[in-house]
C-alpha cells in the first residue's frame with residue numbers, strides 16, 4: 001500500500017542522482033522537458049544557442065510522463081498527434097493504435113530525446129523555484145530546488161497547460177487509511193486495485209478514461225460526480241498498416257491540411273448549419289458522425305458552438321445515447337449533462353457509460369451535497385459513509401497558469417508574474433508579457449494552445465520564438481518585450497473573440513472556474529489556429545510590430561530573416577473557417 005502524505009500519495013518519482021549544483025551561464029534556459037521543452041532544446045541547438053533544461057520528473061515527456069493512470073491515451077489521432085518538424089522522424093516512427101496509449105506516447109518522447117541527443121542538456125529531478133530578471137545585466141537568474149543558479153539571456157517556459165494538479169483540500173484526507181492518488185501524478189510502478197473498494201472523485205476526461213479500467217479490477221467502485229460530462233466513443237483500434245502506409249507516402253500533405261484547420265489537426269468538417277437541416281437530416285448526420293467517434297463529432301455542423309439552438313440539437317442527441325446505454329434510468333439521468341455540448345472540453349471514451357451497468361459500480365451525485373469529508377474508512381456525502389480502501393482524485397488541473405504560479409517569476413522592478421496576473425493572465429500573442437523581457441511562454445494563455453492540437457501549437461510557438469532570438473542576434477538587440485498597449489489590445493481581442501463562442505458560457509477549466517478563487521477569464525485563444533498563425537506571421541514580417549527591442553545596434557523594424565517559421569507561412573483553407581475565426585478576422589459572424 002502506498003504511503004500517504006498530507007492525505008495524498010506523494011508521487012514516487014524520487015531523486016536518483018547526486019549531481020552537484022550548477023553555477024553557469026547559457027544563452028537560454030528551458031523550464032520543462034515535455035514536448036515543448038524537447039522541441040525548444042532541439043531548435044535552440046540548431047540555431048547555435050547554448051541551452052539547459054530543468055525538468056521535475058526523472059524522465060522526458062511532461063504530461064505523458066505524469067499522467068500514467070489506467071486508460072490514459074491521446075484523443076487526437078496518433079498519426080497527427082506527433083511532431084511534424086522532421087520528415088525522417090515521421091517515417092521511422094509507427095503508431096500502433098488510432099489513439100496511442102500513454103506508454104507509447106512516452107516511448108515516442110524518449111525516442112525523440114535520444115534521436116536528437118537532447119538528454120545531455122536536461123537536468124532531471126530538478127524543479128525551478130525562482131526566475132528573476134537582473135535588469136542591469138539584462139539576464140535571467142534561474143534557481144532550482146537542487147541549488148542550481150544559472151543565468152541566461154532568455155528563458156523559455158515549457159511548463160505545459162495542464163500540469164499543475166488541482167487537489168481540493170477535502171476535510172479529513174490525512175485521516176484516510178488508504179492511499180489517495182491523483183490521476184495527474186500517477187505512481188510510476190502503476191496501481192493494482194484488485195479486490196479493493198475504490199472511490200473516484202470527478203468525471204472529466206481523466207476519470208472517463210480511467211473509470212472503465214479501474215472498474216475491471218476493483219471489488220467495488222464508487223464515482224463521486226459533481227458535473228456530468230458529454231463523451232463520444234473513441235472506437236479505438238489497431239491502425240491498419242495499409243492506412244499508415246498511405247499516410248506516410250505523403251505525410252507533408254496531411255501536415256499541411258492539419259495546419260490550416262481551426263484545431264490544428266485534420267478531420268472532416270461540415271460548415272453547414274444544424275438549424276438549416278431537417279430533424280431527419282440532422283439525425284442522419286449525427287449518427288454518421290457518432291460512428292466516426294471522437295472529437296470530430298463536433299464537426300457535424302459549423303454552428304454547434306456558436307448557436308445555442310443548434311447546440312441543443314446535438315446535446316439532446318448525446319443525451320439520448322446515454323439513456324440508450326445506461327440501463328438504470330435514475331443513473332442515466334444523473335449522467336446526462338444539461339450544459340452546452342462541447343462547452344467543457346468534450347471527452348472521448350471506451351465503454352465509459354457501459355461501466356455504470358456493472359453491479360459493483362455506483363454513481364453518487366455531489367452536485368447539491370458536496371463531499372463532506374474523508375474519514376479513516378472512506379468518504380462522507382450527505383451523512384452517508386461510502387466505505388473505501390483507496391481513492392482517486394481525477395480532479396484536473398489549475399489550467400494554463402497553474403504551473404507559472406508554482407515558481408516565483410520576477411520581472412522589471414521586481415514585479416512578479418503572479419501579481420501582474422492577479423486578475424487574469426496578460427500576454428501578447430500568448431507568448432510574452434510586458435515587464436518580463438526575454439521570457440517566452442510556450443503555448444501560454446492567450447494562444448490557441450489547448451484548443452489546437454498541442455504538438456502543432458508547440459512547434460509553431462518554438463519556431464517563432466527561436467526565429468525572434470536569431471533576429472535579435474542579427475541586429476544586436478539585448479532584450480525584447482511586448483508594448484503594454486499591444487498587450488492590452490491582444491488581451492481585449494482574446495476576450496472579445498471568446499464571447500462569440502458558447503464555450504465561454506460555462507464553468508470549465510478554460511475559464512479557471514474549476515478551482516475556487518481563480519479569476520474567471522477565458523484563457524486560450526479561440527479564434528482558430530490558422531488565424532492565429534497568420535497574426536504571428538504578420539507581426540514577424542512587419543519587424544515584430546508590438547514588441548520593443550532594447551540595445552539594438554541596427555534597425556529592428558526591418559523584416560527579419562524567416563528561418564524555422566517558413567513552414568508556417570501556409571495559405572488558409574477558407575472552406576473551413578469557423579464563425580470564431582471570422583470574428584477574429586473582424587468579419588461579421590453569420
Ligand code: N01
Nearest residue numbers: 074075168202203204205206207226227345394395396514
Ligand atoms: O480534469 P477536469 P481532467 N468535488 O477538470 C471534478 C485534458 N485531458 O484531468 O466539472 C467534486 O476536466 C470536476 O467537477 P466540475 C483535457 O483537455 C485529455 O479530467 O468542476 N468534484 C470534474 O468532474 C481535459 O479537459 C485527455 O464540477 C470535483 C473533475 O473533477 C483536461 O486534461 C485525458 C471537485 C475534473 O475534471 C482536464 O481533464 C485527460 C470537488 N471539490 C485529460 N473538484 C485526453 O484524452 C473538481 N472536481 C487526451
